[in-house]
Amino acid sequence: MIGLIEYNWQVRDEWLDWCEMLSTEQLYAEQTGGAGSILYTLFHIVEVENSWLRAVQNKQDVPYIFEDYSSLDEVKALSNTLRKEHALFLRTDLDAVLNQYVQVSWDNQIYQAKDILHHLIIHEVHHIGQLSIWARQMNKQPIESHYVGRQLKRVEEYI
Template identity: 35%
Template sequence: MLSLFKYNWQVREDWFTWCESLPEGEFHKERVGGMKSLRETLTHIIDCELLWLNSFMDEKIVFEKRHSLTLLSEIKDYSTFVQTYTESLIEQLPSDYENQIIEIQRRDGTILEFTQKKILAHMITHEIHHIGQLSVWAREMQRKPVSSDLIIRNFE
């Protein structure tokens, strides 16, 4: 599991670097689809990682500056903060994590049950989904997107 998170984090870092070359307006510009902007999509990816990470925790992890993120550097700091906790969680998973159930209460009060393994798999694929959206927007801007080719990356 950790190797796939490392893959995602490496691709995310590459997107951060890619965004550094953009005019600030392009980073914030509202677009069609996804979370409406590069900034919002990158923030959303990290938000969801933290949301699901917190489903494992008795005491919730909070990034105090979350509601004031506008600069790429601030989003990068948020990413590093969440990544540290996620990596620690994965390294401490019980050997039977694929059978450990976590209950999630929906807004309507219903309870859903998922294994820790399924939640981690969802966290991984959620980011991959949004990376695809960033790639579409990059092409719309006539720019080459970050390569997300897993086979050629060294992330172990």
């Protein structure tokens, strides 16, 4: 599971770097079939990951507001800052956590931690697919999404 999280982090960084070639209008243009704009989608990925991972750690949710992180540099910085905190957690013994039950502040249901981690992986991959479609609609080459052959940066390297 950690390998897929590392994959998501690497691909997210590549998408954030890819965005540097876009105009402000392209970054903020409302897209069809997604969370909103390209930049908002990347922010959304970071914010959702943070909320769920804090819940798994039994920490209070700290919601972030897009208007406070509404530039590409701010979204990159937020992603990097939160990732350091999450990398510290993920390098612990996850086996001890995976079967624990988690209650989140925004939902009445109780979830197993392993299901939350699976959700996070799928959530980001889903949005990566949307970003790829939007890139092609702009006649731009999307980030390669393949897993095989990637030299993944390990969780420990983010600390």
